[in-house]
Amino acid sequence: MNTVFKPFKYTDVILVFIFIFLMPLKVSAQQCSTIKFASTTKNNESYVAMITQHNGEIIEKVDNKWDIYNEEHEYYLEEGQHSLIVEQWPTEVFRFLRKNNRISSKHTPVDTQFQTILINLKAGYYYELEFLSQTQKRPKVVVKRVNKKACKAETDWLSQDLILPAKKSVNQTNIEHEPIALPKALEYRLRKLMTKINTYHKDLSDDSYNNFITSNIDQFFGASFDNEYVNDGSAIQILSVRPFSLASQLNFKSGDKITHFNGIKIKRYDEDRKYRGQELPTSMQLNLYTRTLHIDDEFKATVIRNAEKVEISGKFAPKIFPEVNYQIVSRSNSDNKQTLINALALPSQLHFEFEELIMEIKTFYQKRGYNDSHVKITRDEKLDNVFGFSGKGVLEQGEIGLKIENIIPDSLAQQFNLQVGDIIIAINGTNTNSSNLKKLLDSISKQTAGTALNLTVKRENRQFTIDQVYQPEKLVGFDLAIDLHSIEVIRTALNQVKRRTKRDHLTFPNHNRHYRPGSNSGTRSPYPLKGPVAPRNGSN
Structure with a gap:
């Protein structure tokens, strides 16, 4: 499976033009x-x-x-x-x-x-x-x-x-803290993720509880491709599409078979005389097309979906992540505000989760007409009293209980080894019934930290008791500032690049970096460019 991703050629060019606005x-x-x-x-x-x-x-x-x-x-x-x-x-x-x-x-x-x-x-x-x-x-x-x-x-x-x-900082905007409350699910994910980030900071052992992440262009197109060509070599198949990605915005679906980009057929073999006969990796097909596009150009593709031909058309507009800075605040490091903050690279998976969540928060505020240049979210340290499961009341073999339908990863419910399909029929020795079920479930979140929690559970054909100490996680406090204005700065700079040059093209390079026919030469794109063709220097 090939996952198509990054680095855009515009990233370096942006830095040259961004001074126009600064x-x-x-x-x-x-x-x-x-x-x-x-x-x-x-x-x-x-x-x-x-x-x-x-x-x-x-x-x-x-x-x-x-x-x-x-x-x-x-x-x-x-x-x-x-x-x-x-x-x-x-x-x-x-x-x-x-x-x-x-x-x-x-x-x-x-x-x-x-x-x-x-x-x-x-x-x-x-x-x-x-x-x-x-x-x-x-x-x-x-x-x-x-x-x-x-x-x-x-x-x-x-x-x-x-x-x-x-720069225009959050302190200069005089905005209210959190002018619009986040939805509960988004709020909880943010609290959990910031706590996970705090754990990473602790592991560094250098008292770095502050960080900032510069604005950047999304590195991922958001689709993974089958390594093998389909339809007798005339199409490439999408295996999965990441939510909220550019591929998702363009309405690609898992299982789509792409046959054309911009009206031109997918060609399995490189027809350049120098490399004739060599099969191109499937993900290279997207790379060859996107290298001809500028920001906000029209992206066109033809796919076979459920045995029917579907035309896909939309703006080629990769997401721009805003600049973000945060400070972790807890009782152990309450006086942590610093004159200087060194940018800290988070581990790749943690960085991915953080950027995805920030984009969801940004979208949430913008859809509700929020027009200030910054979003500031401040939270105090607190215990996580969310036990971490959801379900519905059921009657089974004459007993009323809660049948678990979902368990939040890394939650207390998971630590108690509960599973989807389990039926809770007693809490702390009290059997559940139609009149007390909700009250007993609510009592879990009110349990005193450090005390025993007893759950009687039915799983398949057996009944057993889980008896563990109720010890909710401590969610860290934090100050989080999202600079929405930084998105506009990059977008304006990108448009300047688009107007000033036709020789630099956004590119999603081939994930299979070992594929490069010849020593320092790239593969010619079969798709017509909108401007002069850049010299073939092997750089995608």
Whole structure:
């Protein structure tokens, strides 16, 4: 099974154009703060650090190369919140860097590292930052020292043009906390997921209870394909479609057999003279088509569904995830608000779950006409009194009980080893009947933590008792901020790319990365492009 996914070619191009919307503005000197990076030493070699991206805008490293090399460069930033990408270079190699990141091959490979940070700055303060890159741990940027010191722009009016503007943060929007209550099911999933994320933070053992995730384009088309061609090699078959994905939005269904993209038949073999006769992986077919599309272009496909031909047409509009930051708040780390937050990459499955849930929350608010630039959700620490099963009352062999129809994963019900189909006929020694069933079920969630809970259960042809300690999970408190404005920034930048170039195309690369006929050459797309054909350089 091939799962078709990522990286879009536009991702890098966005960074070039996004500065159009985030150009530095003149800021009064009273609002200015200063950042300077301390040099570091690793393996007896000196390293320098610099800002290479500010709120999505590329900052050319060589523009201030000698000041950076001599450890004299200062950055002036408006008071407020800033997202930065910080790079670290060996000092003696950095001096040979030329424009557009070009460097002589005799100085490569270069031991460079980068880290994304979110920093909150106060006017009139001087922040000295240090880039730490231990081999055993993930790199991070730390505040080495903070001094109260006037920004240079207060005395040098020419420097005002160099002040980098703060982003519009959630604290500047004056929005109410949670203006619209989340549905119970969505609320519960959020509480459970944030608790799971907190467990991951604890396992890191570095007191990192804050995090932020930058806005990005969805990496997945959202469909998995059979490895084998069907219909005598004239079609590719979809095995599954992920809910809320681009494939789902385009109305693809499991079992669909795609015969055409944009009116052109699926071709099983590469007809390019150089690779003639080699079979293309089924997932490559989608890749060849999407590489010809720009954002919001029309996506066309013909499928066979239940023995009938169906035409699929819709916008090629991959989802854009908003920027999100969160702080875990519990009794053990209640004072955890920091000036600087290092972006932490969550494990892939946890990251996937988090982004999916954030997109559901975003969609929920937008469908209800929510127009503010941020959504802020704040929760206090509490016990999870949801036992985790649902069912219906039944009468079986003269006894009334609750027949379980659903069990929430990782819930107390699962920990008590209950199963779908079980019938609960007594709770804490009291038999259930038509008049007390609801009351007894409600009593479970009111049980005191640490006390025994006794359930009498019928399963198939046997009856048994489950007697365990009722110990509900502690759900962590958290502050969660979703930056809805960041979606519009990326979308506008994508449209700028679309208008300015016809040579860069969104691509969902082939999952089978081993497939690449020839050494450095790509496979020619059989689908007509809307603009000039990009050089065939092997990059999808």
